[in-house]
Amino acid sequence: MENIPIRRIKGIPKEPNLSGSFSIREIQELLEGKDMIQELHRHDFYYILVLEKGSGSHEIDFTSYEIFDYSIFLMRPGQVHQLNLKSGSSGYLLQFKTDFFYTQNKLSQELLRKVSHINFCSLNGNGFKRMEAILSYILKEYSEKQEGYQEVIKSNLSILFIELVRHRQNKKNTTNDTNQYSQEQLEKFHELLETHITKNKQVSQYADMLHISIYQLNAITKTLLNRTPSELINEHIVLESKRQLLATSNQVNQIADHLGYDDISYFIRFFKKHTNYSPEAFRNNFK
Numbered sequence: 547m548e549n550i551p552i553r554r555i556k557g558i559p560k561e562p563n564l565s566g567s568f569s570i571r572e573i574q575e576l577l578e579g580k581d582m583i584q585e586l587h588r589h590d591f592y593y594i595l596v597l598e599k600g601s602g603s604h605e606i607d608f609t610s611y612e613i614f615d616y617s618i619f620l621m622r623p624g625q626v627h628q629l630n631l632k633s634g635s636s637g638y639l640l641q642f643k644t645d646f647f648y649t650q651n652k653l654s655q656e657l658l659r660k661v662s663h664i665n666f667c668s669l670n671g672n673g674f675k676r677m678e679a680i681l682s683y684i685l686k687e688y689s690e691k692q693e694g695y696q697e698v699i700k701s702n703l704s705i706l707f708i709e710l711v712r713h714r715q716n717k718k719n720t721t722n723d724t725n726q727y728s729q730e731q732l733e734k735f736h737e738l739l740e741t742h743i744t745k746n747k748q749v750s751q752y753a754d755m756l757h758i759s760i761y762q763l764n765a766i767t768k769t770l771l772n773r774t775p776s777e778l779i780n781e782h783i784v785l786e787s788k789r790q791l792l793a794t795s796n797q798v799n800q801i802a803d804h805l806g807y808d809d810i811s812y813f814i815r816f817f818k819k820h821t822n823y824s825p826e827a828f829r830n831n832f833k
Contacts, residue, residue, distance in 0.1 A: 567642060569639075583631075586626055586627070590643075591643045594620045594641075597635055600632070606666070607789070608788055608792075611666050614668070616668060640681075659733055663736060667713055669713065731762075735766075744806045760775075780820060
């Protein structure tokens with residue numbers, strides 16, 4: 547995750563300062579009648595954009611989303627994004643550090659892990675009303691800062707995250723225990739890819755970390771995504787390569803080294819095989 551410009555908790559252009567481990571602000575207050583335009587960057591904190599009304603575009607890890615009413619965007623630390631949020635949008639922006647919510651409570655850890663893989667969801671009016679009630683209460687607690695307000699905020703964040711997870715499960719109809727177990731293992735696999743891809747590129751290594759067999763891991767990814775573990779590993783290598791190419795000025799040999807490739811020629815061939823571009827051509831065409 548190193549070397550890509552990171553927006554930290556202070557001095558964020560056109561974003562609110564995060565003085566501490568948590569912040570919530572109303573979108574209209576942030577926009578002040580102007581568009582919010584952010585170039586490609588990454589955060590070292592969680593970022594949740596909840597829009598009652600909205601227009602524009604949002605790109606997260608090179609996947610583009612149109613912004614419209616009743617939209618929710620959630621980013622985990624390390625992801626890259628660029629945002630064009632038009633004036634007239636309304637809603638909330640929440641930012642918090644991992645240690646604010648990620649306590650010793652195992653249920654909280656599991657909940658944050660589940661919700662962190664939901665980059666985007668759209669709600670209907672009734673669904674959004676439930677979310678808005680939670681968010682307005684969080685904003686009230688954050689503004690008044692009475693005794694125990696942080697615990698109240700954490701509790702309401704849990705409710706918000708449960709609503710998001712339920713929304714995803716209802717859409718996917720993943721209600722039985724087998725599907726839930728497989729989904730949890732898949733999310734853990736993605737989390738391991740995010741943190742270990744520069745060192746570990748073999749399916750067997752991830753199966754060992756998940757304490758399951760290669761056969762089980764393959765069955766999970768094929769059932770849920772119709773992809774093999776090897777394909778997901780390669781996709782994540784390409785994703786991190788793109789992050790480095792477009793969000794840094796690092797040379798290709800530096801990026802190859804960061805990703806654990808001693809042979810730059812092999813890295814170039816690998817990247818071109820999966821994108822149809824050389825690293826330099828990709829940077830020149832898309833930056």
